[in-house]
Amino acid sequence: MSEAGVTAGAAAQATELRKHEANDVKCSELGKQICQQRCLSHLPFECSQLDSSRGSSPRWCCYINSLLQEKNTPQYCMDVKTILLELFVASSLLVLCVARDCPPTVTERWDFFLFVQEYPPGICEEWNEDESKGGCSFPQNISTFTMHGIWPSANGSKGPNFCNASAKFSPSAIQDIVPLLVTGWTNLHLNSGSFYSLWSHEWLKHGTCATGIADMSTEHGYFATTLNLLAKYNFTTVLEQRGIKPSNETTYTVKDLTRAFEDAYGIMPLLQCAHTEVGQILLQISICLQKNFEIMACDHFVFDVSTACNPNEDVYLIGSWSEQEWDYFMFVQENPAGFCLTKAVGNCYYPPNVTDWIMHGLWPTKAGTIGPNFCDPSATFDPSALDSFLPQMVEKWDNLETDTSFYSFWQHEWLKHGTCASDVPAMSDEKGYFWTVLGIYDKFGFTDILAKNGVKPSNNTLIPLERFTAAFQNSVGVKPYLECMHSKELGSVIVQMSICLDKDYSTPIDCSESSKTSCAEEVYYAQSIH
Numbered sequence: 001m002s003e004a005g006v007t008a009g010a011a012a013q014a015t016e017l018r019k020h021e022a023n024d025v026k027c028s029e030l031g032k033q034i035c036q037q038r039c040l041s042h043l044p045f046e047c048s049q050l051d052s053s054r055g056s057s058p059r060w061c062c063y064i065n066s067l068l069q070e071k072n073t074p075q076y077c078m079d080v081k082t083i084l085l086e087l088f089v090a091s092s093l094l095v096l097c098v099a100r101d102c103p104p105t106v107t108e109r110w111d112f113f114l115f116v117q118e119y120p121p122g123i124c125e126e127w128n129e130d131e132s133k134g135g136c137s138f139p140q141n142i143s144t145f146t147m148h149g150i151w152p153s154a155n156g157s158k159g160p161n162f163c164n165a166s167a168k169f170s171p172s173a174i175q176d177i178v179p180l181l182v183t184g185w186t187n188l189h190l191n192s193g194s195f196y197s198l199w200s201h202e203w204l205k206h207g208t209c210a211t212g213i214a215d216m217s218t219e220h221g222y223f224a225t226t227l228n229l230l231a232k233y234n235f236t237t238v239l240e241q242r243g244i245k246p247s248n249e250t251t252y253t254v255k256d257l258t259r260a261f262e263d264a265y266g267i268m269p270l271l272q273c274a275h276t277e278v279g280q281i282l283l284q285i286s287i288c289l290q291k292n293f294e295i296m297a298c299d300h301f302v303f304d305v306s307t308a309c310n311p312n313e314d315v316y317l318i319g320s321w322s323e324q325e326w327d328y329f330m331f332v333q334e335n336p337a338g339f340c341l342t343k344a345v346g347n348c349y350y351p352p353n354v355t356d357w358i359m360h361g362l363w364p365t366k367a368g369t370i371g372p373n374f375c376d377p378s379a380t381f382d383p384s385a386l387d388s389f390l391p392q393m394v395e396k397w398d399n400l401e402t403d404t405s406f407y408s409f410w411q412h413e414w415l416k417h418g419t420c421a422s423d424v425p426a427m428s429d430e431k432g433y434f435w436t437v438l439g440i441y442d443k444f445g446f447t448d449i450l451a452k453n454g455v456k457p458s459n460n461t462l463i464p465l466e467r468f469t470a471a472f473q474n475s476v477g478v479k480p481y482l483e484c485m486h487s488k489e490l491g492s493v494i495v496q497m498s499i500c501l502d503k504d505y506s507t508p509i510d511c512s513e514s515s516k517t518s519c520a521e522e523v524y525y526a527q528s529i530h
Contacts, residue, residue: 110209111155113289114301116148117235121246121318122283123188126274136188145235147185148284149202150226152209155300163209169200173219181223184230213291229293235285238264244317248370251314265295273309278370280309281316318370326364326372326420328509329501333357333446337526338495339400342485351398355528357446359397360496361413362437364420375420381411385431393434396441424503440505446497449475455525459490462522472499478508484519492520
């Protein structure tokens, strides 16, 4: 169909919708279908979903996608006539552009840059704990922020993205700045498939939307300009000027981090964190830039609050965990009932007939710090090594995470922690590590330690935290490290406990971790949820 036919089709639909202007909630049958496709599925429109009278021009379909992705709320779908009227205007412009080979209008439909830097040690800590992330290629000796991207963004929405469907990425276009990109815009994806894959992604998704800016009109210009901005807006320096430096033992408040940027730039940054075994860690910091690359407030950016740092919890700016020296073991058990009560429905597997605490891990630890972790990058995990004692593994060290493979939890524990214990003879290989840990579990059963001291699970009674501490001091002579999470039903629930063991893995010792807790003064010790 011709572009004129496309225009006529859009005009016809707009006319049809005007019949219902007295009541925005009423839509034509076509309008109702559009509402359902957009708002119930929350997915971008595909060309195949569009009415056939609109044709299948890639340029037309691209514009519809970008336009409708900005209207990403169910409320907007109530006003379907506005969508179709905008499409009518857009289609008229496209008729003119076909003859003149104009660039897609979407490239001009944005208001500011989101300038994003990531922190490699934090990113790698999170990715290596979550197998769905695909693993992390940690850049050795880098404890500075590096580029993630500079993203043209529209007020009140995300994007636009992929503004030129015919664009290509050319590695040769940036050859002269590759050494700077390797250190300043490094690719952390372990299985990305290509050394250049991150840069290709950033150029095609974001760079093609910035070509209206003179300094970014070409691929080389986009990357060279961004590297200059990385030098100008150096987040590592901003934090260091406020005394905030990478550390595996010192934490900072969210206010400490934001104040550093307020002092340096006069604006509030956007902070992104993740929760890992070590606590809340900083992953990424973003600021907003005008089209002339000067700083502005991020008043109109749509921020994903699920990744925002919790202002009520301290933050680690963790250091590189490449060192392999360690001083003692952290012996960690978790309470399945407490863990599952604090997880969203469907996000936890509760083992049948389990009433005991079960293993989380045995972690070589450097005093006063985190790690070491992933001490042998060449190590692999062999499930068959556990065959001779698999029933005991399932009983005592089960995987509570849903949507993960059966062996994924044990694989994670071996690669992250077990490989760092290989200098202990009994744990020199995968089978030895797990078999030895099962023996330690039998010797230090947290369920028995608590029961013998009168601390029993109940979903009806709050228990003073000091009773947990006293139970361990009475039985093994050391304080435990207690960790809690919040349950909507109960409040503060104890989910995990740890004690420190000497390198002989049989002698409990006092350690700095025993003085920490994330629990309230009174907590629930959850009972079976079967």
